[in-house]
Amino acid sequence: MQYLSTRGQAPRKTFTEILLGGLMEDGGLALPVDYPKLTEAELTAMRGMNYRELAFAVLSKFADDIPADDLKRIIDKTYTAAVYSNGRPDSDFEQITPLRRLEDGLYLQELSNGPTLAFKDMAMQLLGNLFEYALGRTGETLNILGATSGDTGSSAEYAMRGKQGVKVFMLSPYGKMSAFQTAQMFSLQDPNIFNLAVRGVFDDAQDIVKAVSNDLDFKAKYRIGTVNSINWARVVAQVVYYFKGYFAATTSNDQEVAFSVPSGNFGNICAGHIARMMGLPIRRLILATNENNVLEEFFRTGVYRPRTSAETRQTSSPSMDISKASNFERFVYDLVGRDADTVRELWREVDRGGAFDLTRTPHFAKVADYGFVAGRSSHADRLETIRKVWADHNVMIDTHTADGLKVGLEYREAGVPLVVLETALPAKFEETIREALNQSPWRPKAYENIEALPQRSTVVDVSTQQVKDFIVANI
Numbered sequence: 156m157q158y159l160s161t162r163g164q165a166p167r168k169t170f171t172e173i174l175l176g177g178l179m180e181d182g183g184l185a186l187p188v189d190y191p192k193l194t195e196a197e198l199t200a201m202r203g204m205n206y207r208e209l210a211f212a213v214l215s216k217f218a219d220d221i222p223a224d225d226l227k228r229i230i231d232k233t234y235t236a237a238v239y240s241n242g243r244p245d246s247d248f249e250q251i252t253p254l255r256r257l258e259d260g261l262y263l264q265e266l267s268n269g270p271t272l273a274f275k276d277m278a279m280q281l282l283g284n285l286f287e288y289a290l291g292r293t294g295e296t297l298n299i300l301g302a303t304s305g306d307t308g309s310s311a312e313y314a315m316r317g318k319q320g321v322k323v324f325m326l327s328p329y330g331k332m333s334a335f336q337t338a339q340m341f342s343l344q345d346p347n348i349f350n351l352a353v354r355g356v357f358d359d360a361q362d363i364v365k366a367v368s369n370d371l372d373f374k375a376k377y378r379i380g381t382v383n384s385i386n387w388a389r390v391v392a393q394v395v396y397y398f399k400g401y402f403a404a405t406t407s408n409d410q411e412v413a414f415s416v417p418s419g420n421f422g423n424i425c426a427g428h429i430a431r432m433m434g435l436p437i438r439r440l441i442l443a444t445n446e447n448n449v450l451e452e453f454f455r456t457g458v459y460r461p462r463t464s465a466e467t468r469q470t471s472s473p474s475m476d477i478s479k480a481s482n483f484e485r486f487v488y489d490l491v492g493r494d495a496d497t498v499r500e501l502w503r504e505v506d507r508g509g510a511f512d513l514t515r516t517p518h519f520a521k522v523a524d525y526g527f528v529a530g531r532s533s534h535a536d537r538l539e540t541i542r543k544v545w546a547d548h549n550v551m552i553d554t555h556t557a558d559g560l561k562v563g564l565e566y567r568e569a570g571v572p573l574v575v576l577e578t579a580l581p582a583k584f585e586e587t588i589r590e591a592l593n594q595s596p597w598r599p600k601a602y603e604n605i606e607a608l609p610q611r612s613t614v615v616d617v618s619t620q621q622v623k624d625f626i627v628a629n630i
């Protein structure tokens with residue numbers, strides 16, 4: 156499998172070559188030259204597979220330069236009930252991403268049973284094992300630099316802790332994460348994990364990461380890498396649970412399923428798009444945003460207008476508070492007929508802080524062919540949905556999943572199972588749960604007293620130089 160760039164001006168690469176990298180040389184994103192199409196016989200065989208077998212069936216098509224036995228071993232080590240179980244009552248952890256039935260034809264797919272209680276663990280745990288494997292083969296080391304407002308940072312740290320050859324330098328906005336998220340990250344005592352609390356907001360932290368990554372000499376000399384949501388291996392690892400969810404919600408391959416996906420950077424739902432392009436019978440991909448509705452606006456109007464950080468609001472589904480959707484370029488590449496020249500033109504505007512409008516092009520009409528619909532949700536919707544699911548089904552959902560459920564139900568069709576992707580456990584967003592239900596969410600045992608554990612972090616100014624100095628001193 157060869158990978159091209161959405162901007163068409165970078166040499167093709169293999170899976171292993173893009174595994175440790177971020178953007179392609181021309182600023183585009185990596186995509187396979189074409190999507191592997193599944194035959195009816197393959198789909199039928201997959202229906203009987205467990206999660207590990209499914210993961211191998213899917214990932215071996217994309218990671219074909221990793222020897223099959225090695226890939227199998229990495230997958231078998233990653234997707235076990237020991238990694239994806241948090242003790243929550245009546246969950247079938249052996250399924251790795253089990254469906255929870257709310258009523259006939261309406262399901263939550265549990266993606267947040269991993270170590271940090273958010274769906275990002277589904278891909279990040281695999282990435283940790285893939286990195287260790289790839290570095291082990293060449294004897295190289297890697298220093299991961301990232302910025303987080305919460306979920307990505309903890310997921311990356313729990314995936315990389317103790318891994319041979321890898322160090323993590325994670326920047327977060329000082330004093331701006333929830334007490335739970337802060338404790339999750341800062342209580343890690345592993346010597347290869349470094350938390351840097353930046354005296355600023357998330358965008359300041361993000362800008363430092365960009366500045367360091369743009370210093371190509373520094374980047375090469377100190378072997379700086381990233382694990383942000385544009386990483387292709389993360390996207391492709393997420394494809395697997397769409398297969399799992401589809402087979403669990405149906406009894407035959409003639410049936411179609413709709414997935415509703417709480418979206419921010421377009422990573423999770425991009426994986427759904429790829430599953431559909433591979434031939435999985437997905438009727439609709441329902442994209443749900445919160446008040447930061449950059450993506451909902453595009454699917455409603457044809458205009459993609461990334462916001463400034465000043466326009467981006469802090470909401471009660473904070474992991475979807477994004478100003479631009481980093482993976483969206485992948486979908487647009489397909490939407491415009493895989494024409495890299497068009498993508499380059501569109502992103503010339505975006506990269507300048509502008510917008511693009513596909514309304515009067517033939518491309519926008521094709522959105523429906525790709526199964527996409529979209530909607531948005533507000534704080535009040537979130538509270539109401541959390542209350543209703545608790546009252547009707549005795550199930551407690553988190554704020555992001557509530558966005559997905561609210562919008563999903565708006566597009567529900569009779570006879571088509573609706574699977575809402577559960578992206579976090581309510582324990583991560585206790586404040587809003589208390590507001591909605593007047594009680595604290597259930598917590599896994601491992602997290603019961605996490606806020607009381609000793610914490611380890613270094614406070615830095617909004618200064619690229621300070622961060623660089625810290626990295627050099629600690630590698």
Ligand SMILES: *Cc1c(COP(=O)(O)O)cnc(C)c1O
Pocket residue numbers: 273274275306307384417418419420421422423424474475555578579
């Ligand atoms: C990251 C995240 C999202 C958004 O996922 P994208 O892949 O960025 O669209 C939604 N919910 C939770 C809980 C998250 O952590």
